Amino acid sequence: MTGVLAAARDRARDVLDPAFYDYVAGGAGRERVVADNERAFDRLALLPRVLRGSAVRDTTVDLPGAPGAAPVLVAPTAFHRLAHPDGELATARAAARTGVVLVTGMAATTAVAEVAAAARAADPAAAVWFQLYLQPEPEVTECLVRRAERAGCTALVVTVDSPVFGRRERDLRNGFTDLPAGYAAENMRDLPGGPPGRTRDIAMSPALSWDDLARLREATALPVLLKGVLHPADARLAVERGADGVVVSNHGGRQCDAVPAAVDALPAVVAAVDGRVPVLLDGGVRRGTDVAVSLALGATAVGVGRPVVWGLAAGGEAGVRQVLEELLDEYDHALALCGARGNADLAPDLVVRRGGAR
Numbered sequence: 085m086t087g088v089l090a091a092a093r094d095r096a097r098d099v100l101d102p103a104f105y106d107y108v109a110g111g112a113g114r115e116r117v118v119a120d121n122e123r124a125f126d127r128l129a130l131l132p133r134v135l136r137g138s139a140v141r142d143t144t145v146d147l148p149g150a151p152g153a154a155p156v157l158v159a160p161t162a163f164h165r166l167a168h169p170d171g172e173l174a175t176a177r178a179a180a181r182t183g184v185v186l187v188t189g190m191a192a193t194t195a196v197a198e199v200a201a202a203a204r205a206a207d208p209a210a211a212v213w214f215q216l217y218l219q220p221e222p223e224v225t226e227c228l229v230r231r232a233e234r235a236g237c238t239a240l241v242v243t244v245d246s247p248v249f250g251r252r253e254r255d256l257r258n259g260f261t262d263l264p265a266g267y268a269a270e271n272m273r274d275l276p277g278g279p280p281g282r283t284r285d286i287a288m289s290p291a292l293s294w295d296d297l298a299r300l301r302e303a304t305a306l307p308v309l310l311k312g313v314l315h316p317a318d319a320r321l322a323v324e325r326g327a328d329g330v331v332v333s334n335h336g337g338r339q340c341d342a343v344p345a346a347v348d349a350l351p352a353v354v355a356a357v358d359g360r361v362p363v364l365l366d367g368g369v370r371r372g373t374d375v376a377v378s379l380a381l382g383a384t385a386v387g388v389g390r391p392v393v394w395g396l397a398a399g400g401e402a403g404v405r406q407v408l409e410e411l412l413d414e415y416d417h418a419l420a421l422c423g424a425r426g427n428a429d430l431a432p433d434l435v436v437r438r439g440g441a442r
């Protein structure tokens with residue numbers, strides 16, 4: 085990786101506590117999937133069309149609860165105040181000012197109400213989604229959902245790839261298993277069954293099922309997207325059970341170190357969903373051309389995780405803006421080079437395997 089994103093990552097490595105840098109950069113096991121998410125894009129090439137472009141290109145996408153958004157989202161990543169003192173507030177302002185949907189996480193170090201308010205103060209039209217892990221106690225999940233609704237979030241993103249926490253060898257080596265003193269997952273404060281005024285731990289449960297999703301579906305009118313879908317059969321089930329979108333994701337290689345790269349899993353999920361709901365992707369997106377490849381293969385939009393944290397660590401709000409603007413500018417440039425007048429002109433025939441047919 086070179087360019088703005090690599091410079092942000094290098095700066096982040098210089099300024100961050102090494103254990104937190106490793107927590108962000110690292111992944112599960114031998115980190116094969118972390119590497120493969122990026123390498124999979126390197127294995128794909130764009131096959132441009134000529135003499136059919138436009139000087140002005142339409143790059144906006146319609147997402148659940150976010151019409152006219154940019155095709156790049158801020159994927160949910162935990163603990164932004166460990167990257168920069170302004171934490172999630174800086175990320176929210178940067179996303180809002182670039183027209184990018186922010187998916188703020190249950191594991192944020194700033195409460196969702198404050199994050200959403202900061203985004204709207206920067207741009208009243210800003211869309212913020214809330215990511216959650218379904219909790220084993222339905223009343224805890226419901227309380228989190230009500231907080232997101234009250235905060236004005238326009239969609240929920242339920243992460244389903246984490247029945248247990250990934251085995252992250254860097255974190256085990258570094259002893260990075262708890263937040264340092266003075267930081268907390270603020271959305272987890274004052275929840276049912278938890279200590280008053282204090283935070284509960286986020287639970288991951290292998291006992292969750294499609295019934296828990298059905299309960300959530302009934303508990304809220306907000307659009308619900310499922311994040312962490314790789315198998316086409318699960319994508320089909322998600323649509324049948326009322327999901328408003330699926331996110332093809334392997335959690336940035338942080339959960340199972342033996343799964344396919346996100347972009348390699350995308351086409352089968354797109355085929356299974358068959359246009360019924362938007363399909364998003366995250367994992368390894370580092371260039372505007374990666375955005376173009378993903379949209380050509382059927383994604384409606386893509387999320388970026390680590391690059392946003394690197395930008396935040398490198399320069400707070402301005403650093404995140406630089407990262408997002410670079411990706412969006414590169415994407416628009418890639419569209420021009422492919423002879424596309426907008427996202428709608430991207431199609432699977434524009435993507436081939438590097439060195440051979442797809």
Ligand SMILES: Cc1cc2nc3c(=O)[nH]c(=O)nc-3n(C[C@H](O)[C@H](O)[C@H](O)COP(=O)(O)O)c2cc1C
Pocket residue numbers: 107108109121159160161162189190191215243311333334335336337338366367368369387388389390391393
């Ligand atoms: C530091 C870090 C924290 C993350 N925290 C969460 C989280 O709290 N919830 C979640 O669903 N995904 C989380 N993710 C996964 C991201 O949402 C996303 O799937 C992944 O980062 C995409 O890959 P990329 O980093 O290569 O862009 C986290 C990823 C990182 C790097």
Ligand SMILES: CCCCCCC(=O)C(=O)O
Pocket residue numbers: 162191249286287335338
């Ligand atoms: C049990 C702590 C939950 C934090 C979740 C952060 C996360 O998903 C990650 O990949 O790290």
